[in-house]
Amino acid sequence: MTPATGGWEVDADRFGVVLRLLDHQIVGEQGQLLGNVDDLALEETPEGLFVVGFLSGPAALGGRLGGWGGRLLGDAWRRLRTEPEPRQLVVPLERVVRLDSAVRVDTRAGRILAQEQRLELWLRRHVLARIPGAMGGESDPDRPDRPDLRPADGIGVPLRDGQHTVSELLALRALTSDGGALGEVIEVTAERVGGREHGHGDGLGPLRVLDVICSPRHLGQELGYTLTPQGPRLVRWLLRACHRSDRHLHLGDVAEIDWERGELRAGEYAVLRHPHDVD
Amino acid sequence: MKRLFAVALGILTAIGGFVDIGDLVTNALVGARFGMSLAWVVLVGVVGICVFAEMSGRVAAVSGRATFDLVRERLGPRAGLLNLVGSMAVTFLTLTAEIGGVALALELATSVSHLLWVPVVGVAVWLVLWRVKFAVLENVFGLAGLALVVFAVALWKLGPDWGGLASAAMHPSVPVTEDWAVYAYYAVALFGAAMTPYEVFFFSSGGIEEHWTPRELGTMRANVFIGFPLGGLLSLSIAAVAATVLLPRGIEVETLGQVALPVVVAGGKLALAFALLGFFAATFGAACETGLSVGYSIAQYFGWQWGKFVEPLRAARFHVVVVLSCIAAVGILLTTVDPVMVTEYSVVFSAIALPLTYLPILVVANDRTYMGRHVNGWLANSLGTVYLVLVVVASVAAIPLMVITGAGQ
Incomplete structure (x- = not known):
């Protein structure tokens, strides 16, 4: 091997x-x-x-x-x-x-x-x-x-009954506080909370979900251009054009996640920016 | 010294392994119909496969991930599955063409019908994939494939009008007897033959079979940048001898025998023996590569254990896929379909499938988290972008051209 x-x-x-x-x-x-x-x-x-x-x-x-x-x-x-x-x-x-x-x-x-x-x-x-x-x-x-x-x-x-999966999260319809459509969740960012760096053993450990990115389009979702633009200009430009309506949403700004109805609703004061404009 | 030997061996096998049934048939066919006026496509195709193979080899050496790992990872399960189905259909068609090519070469050598050889070849390919070590498989067939150098020797012995060949290659134009659409169709076919997707699946997975690390990047680049262009020269000499011998006599290439005809004219029996050995080694080697590529890609999509670096028992699903594809390819050939025709279609479908794997490789080769300082430079990215446009154009144009021209009639 x-x-x-x-x-x-x-x-x-x-x-x-x-x-x-x-x-x-x-x-x-x-x-x-x-x-x-x-x-x-x-x-x-x-x-x-x-x-x-x-x-x-x-x-x-x-x-x-x-x-x-x-x-x-x-x-x-x-x-x-x-x-x-x-x-x-x-x-x-x-x-x-x-x-x-x-x-x-x-x-x-x-x-x-x-x-x-x-x-x-x-x-x-x-x-x-x-x-x-x-x-x-x-x-x-x-x-x-x-x-x-x-x-x-x-x-x-x-898999326990109370648990959800990322594929369920990715299928959620995202809405603004007044019901405007933001598309579906296409990317989720998370941070390490356990594991080596935090003195909890050797493993990676659980990850805390920080933000979700919503987009009306799934095309090129996993290519790696959702969070940071890099690589050949043509590809970057095409994907940016296709994903210009992507919105970054901090999980703290999410008012509620309704797993039953498959909806995620942003809070009233949520800041919605393009993920490339978020540092 | 040992390192030099390894580099030289790699280059030689890359030359011999570059040519497969698609290159043999398409180059001879195009040479006999269009002379050297499509030589530029071979050049464009060879540069393309160099760019594409170097990128995928570099990603494999640095990150340890082969092409279909990247496809699954960057396109997700759904688009990845569509990609897998498309790419595997083409690679399987190529496997069928290669096994047919081996059988045709054996028919030329023995006068026993290729249909009788097909099952024998199918079993032989599987046995090699089951038992023979990866390095042996790659080196033996690559080196034996060098017998195709006889085409370059034949060209020299034929003493053609070098100036005429060169000027036809330098000033490409559609011959008066041919339609522009047919010309464009064969341009796409030649492009597909030079840039067959399986070469990249095999090259990147082979890098992992051989445990490449960033230290082997130099050797890998030497193989690609020296071996592939020399292999391309072999392709061009196949076209040139056809242009010299077959074109003036109005002979069109419809069989593998006609591909070898100019060599016989130039060098007689001995040259024919070399050509047949070359045909056999090149197609048998490519049959092994395509058979493995089908297994590699399906296993990588699902995350299964694959590869010849583990005992067959540990990669059961991979080996079952390989066996089944050999059986299915033999089955298709036993319907008495003409292997040369299968080859002609396989190169065009290769051109159609190219963007599917090209884009994920280009994207990952730019990922700093994976590639660190081995990330694509400006040259790789400029060429990569130009070829991204080219493969998309060839892919989109292929089907309409096939319909308009009745597949090059």
Whole structure:
């Protein structure tokens, strides 16, 4: 396995969650590729809104894809699970040891994620292991029947009822205090509150949501131009033109988030500026 | 010394690996119909693939992320999936064309129908992808592909009117016998053949297979900036021999045998043997590269374990995708579809699919958080922007031109 380099670490305290975390590759300690960050779990507490963990796998991806294809993927995942009521596992952000071009997780989280990949494990056992030269075979450490790999050790916790996901947040319709449309949420910025820098262990830890960016357009949402303009002039100019109605909204200025109706309403005195004009 | 050897080996394999069935067929076909009047497109295409490959190789070396990782990350799941479907359809079509090309080369060598060879080639490609080490695969076929140098030798032996060839290349114009739309259609096809998207998927994923770090950037650049242009010269010599031998006699290229015809005229049996070895190595190598590219891209989109740097058992889904694409390609060829025709379509569809992967690479190569001091400079960005416009124009023009010209009739 390759402990591939991951470029520079995302060391900023405040960063775009959609740009830097969502849809990124998850890498284990030995460099194993363990899936993508398909969604993020959010928790509302009296102190604010926090990104607490990530979800990975067909169910989360299906939710992000939407439409009949996404539903099909999610339903197929649920049907193929053995539990009576399958829940998606949330891997807490404390288990993320480093965030660079990949999301690097610790050994235990890596094992849980490897064990959750049922299609991979099924293909290994029933297809690949029968072809000469597949190597590994019985000595494979990721075999699912190893007793220490049960999810009971508390690393992967099922998505709870009170929790929300970033994909729900991204689908919210944003409105001004008098009901004017601001579009949908396309980016969320957050800051580190736990982890190494704050003396809470080694992991990345939960992230406090600071601002949301709303836009009537989704085009190029994850390209990385939402918060800071950079790169070739032509691309920058085209995206700026397309996203000229983007608005930055501090979470403290949000009057209410109605998850049921899928609405986010800005407060009366909310400052709405283009994200490039916010320092 | 060892380092020099590594650089030289890399350059040689880049030359041999540059040419695939698309370049062989399209260059010969264009040379026989348009002489050297489309040589400029090969030049534009080679510069384009250099810009594009260097950027993706640099991103892979610095950030450890291959092309489809970036596509998923920067386009999101939905647009990324559409991109994946489009790019993989084209890469799969190219895989089909390459396997057909290997079978045609074997038919030329053995006089046994290519249809009988197709399943054998399919199994052979899969076996190589299953068992052979990445470095061996890349070097052996790249070096054997150098046998195509026989086209340059043949051109020299034919003793053509060099001034005429050069002036036709320098002053491109639509031949009086051809329509401008047909000319433009083949320009797009040549552009697609030189800049096939799989080359970038393979190049960036290959960088990760070989554990590139920023220290290998020099070697990578030498491969790209020396190897690819020399490979482009090979492409041009294929067009030039066709322009010298086939064009005056009014022979159009419809089979792989006709691609080799000028070499036979120039050098007889021995030259033909080299040409056939070159055909075999170039198409077989490219079949392996496209087969891997299909697996790489799908695995990277979903975040699955991929690559030949792990035991096959650890990358089960990746290897299953590779097996299935080999089987499906063989299946398509067994419908008795003409592999040369598949090739002609595959290069045009390549041109259509180019912007899909080009934009995310350009954007990430500019991301300071990822790239640090290896971020794109003004030259890479200027060329990158020019080529962004070019690939979009070629992509948009391809379908209308195909309809207007009846696919170049």
